[in-house]
Amino acid sequence: MLDNNPRIIGDQRLLGVVPGKPGVGDRQEPAAEDKVMVFPHLLIRHAVAVLFVLLVVMLIALFFNAPLRELANPMVTPNPEKAPWYFAALQELLAHFHPLVAGVLVPGAIIMGLVALPYVDRNPSLDPRKRQIARAAFTVFMVLWIALTLIGFMFRGENWSWVWPWEEWHGEL
Amino acid sequence: MKTIERVRNSTIGRSFFRTPNRVTERDRAAGHWSNFLLHLYPVKVRKIELTFKYTAFLGVASIALFGSLLVSGIFLMFFYVPSPANAYGDIQAIQTEVIFGQYLRNVHRWSAHLMVLAVAAHMARVFYRGAYKPPKEVNWVIGVVLLVLTLLLSFTGYLLPWDQLAYWAVTVGTAMAAYVPLIGDQVQQLLLGGSTVGSATLLRFYVLHVAVLPVALIAVVTAHIWRWRKDSMLTMDADPGGADA
Numbered sequence: 001m002l003d004n005n006p007r008i009i010g011d012q013r014l015l016g017v018v019p020g021k022p023g024v025g026d027r028q029e030p031a032a033e034d035k036v037m038v039f040p041h042l043l044i045r046h047a048v049a050v051l052f053v054l055l056v057v058m059l060i061a062l063f064f065n066a067p068l069r070e071l072a073n074p075m076v077t078p079n080p081e082k083a084p085w086y087f088a089a090l091q092e093l094l095a096h097f098h099p100l101v102a103g104v105l106v107p108g109a110i111i112m113g114l115v116a117l118p119y120v121d122r123n124p125s126l127d128p129r130k131r132q133i134a135r136a137a138f139t140v141f142m143v144l145w146i147a148l149t150l151i152g153f154m155f156r157g158e159n160w161s162w163v164w165p166w167e168e169w170h171g172e173l
Numbered sequence: 174m175k176t177i178e179r180v181r182n183s184t185i186g187r188s189f190f191r192t193p194n195r196v197t198e199r200d201r202a203a204g205h206w207s208n209f210l211l212h213l214y215p216v217k218v219r220k221i222e223l224t225f226k227y228t229a230f231l232g233v234a235s236i237a238l239f240g241s242l243l244v245s246g247i248f249l250m251f252f253y254v255p256s257p258a259n260a261y262g263d264i265q266a267i268q269t270e271v272i273f274g275q276y277l278r279n280v281h282r283w284s285a286h287l288m289v290l291a292v293a294a295h296m297a298r299v300f301y302r303g304a305y306k307p308p309k310e311v312n313w314v315i316g317v318v319l320l321v322l323t324l325l326l327s328f329t330g331y332l333l334p335w336d337q338l339a340y341w342a343v344t345v346g347t348a349m350a351a352y353v354p355l356i357g358d359q360v361q362q363l364l365l366g367g368s369t370v371g372s373a374t375l376l377r378f379y380v381l382h383v384a385v386l387p388v389a390l391i392a393v394v395t396a397h398i399w400r401w402r403k404d405s406m407l408t409m410d411a412d413p414g415g416a417d418a
Contacts, residue, residue, distance in 0.1 A: 035217040049230035050237040066282035072340035083345045103349030118310035126303040
């Protein structure tokens with residue numbers, strides 16, 4: 001194809017477009033914000049993550065049996081009487097506050113606070129340095145909650161008294 | 174690859190896969206778009222979303238654990254009758270007589286605990302990434318609903334072995350409901366089906382655990398993933414160079 005008016009791109013004369021694979025050095029790795037196809041790039045990672053999780057479950061299930069205590073008996077209250085571990089923080093609060101506070105107001109406030117979070121935190125920045133208040137508040141809440149959960153789960157023994165888990169173990173899964 | 178091509182181009186293959194051979198990226202996007210299972214995924218994501226650091230794959234882990242719970246839970250349902258006279262003996266039989274019974278009960282128990290951890294960790298990761306900010310506010314709220322559903326599923330399942338651990342944990346847990354102002358006693362009555370944990374409670378928790386809550390969770394998590402795809406496409410369209418996604 002002859003052309004009397006050759007295209008000039010960046011002071012270079014374009015002679016033609018050649019089909020085929022890119023030459024050495026033409027290949028560019030996509031940057032962090034560039035788009036990549038979900039199939040296969042994300043799907044293969046998800047598949048690996050699923051297999052890894054199932055492997056972990058399999059190993060735990062092979063080596064640790066689920067607990068089964070004696071038959072339920074409404075006449076015999078175990079001491080200590082423990083809630084499931086994810087409610088251990090609430091049970092620990094129950095030992096210090098009125099049940100209305102520990103059993104209703106605190107969990108209600110946590111759920112409502114989580115629901116309201118995106119409407120309260122109107123700071124549009126994703127930069128950690130520009131969201132220090134939100135991050136600090138959330139971190140304080142998390143640390144408190146995990147500490148309360150651990151205390152209720154394994155630092156409490158008979159009559160909800162303080163025990164050291166390495167001396168007597170009262171955690172129930 | 175030749176074999177795959179031939180299968181795809183056969184009469185049956187062409188009836189199965191409507192899209193043409195996925196040679197160019199555009200063809201592959203069209204194939205992805207028309208696939209029933211893949212339509213909960215966006216066609217493209219930003220490359221940063223592939224990294225472990227970005228998500229730690231905690232959402233996927235939660236789904237995987239839920240799948241493990243569905244499979245092991247349906248297995249356990251074949252051998253379990255939710256009545257105080259049968260429940261405990263059935264669990265003992267599952268552990269001693271049913272083939273792979275002990276193993277699948279273990280899988281169910283540990284997957285349940287791990288799922289609570291995974292969902293909570295997923296939520297924390299999303300918070301630190303700031304991924305609840307516009308346009309993703311609603312999906313964060315849906316996520317809070319999923320957290321509550323996960324906890325309710327775990328708690329209702331906790332009663333079913335009908336051992337001392339189950340009985341008293343649920344007694345402690347439901348005692349808190351009685352302190353809800355004004356309607357506390359009615360709420361507790363509704364949960365227990367009586368004044369104490371008994372046969373009505375076991376049946377209620379069982380029905381919630383195997384029917385109501387799993388169906389609710391599947392419905393809400395489907396909306397959660399679908400919304401994730403929609404929001405991720407919105408985010409990509411908003412910045413230059415994202416229009417092709």
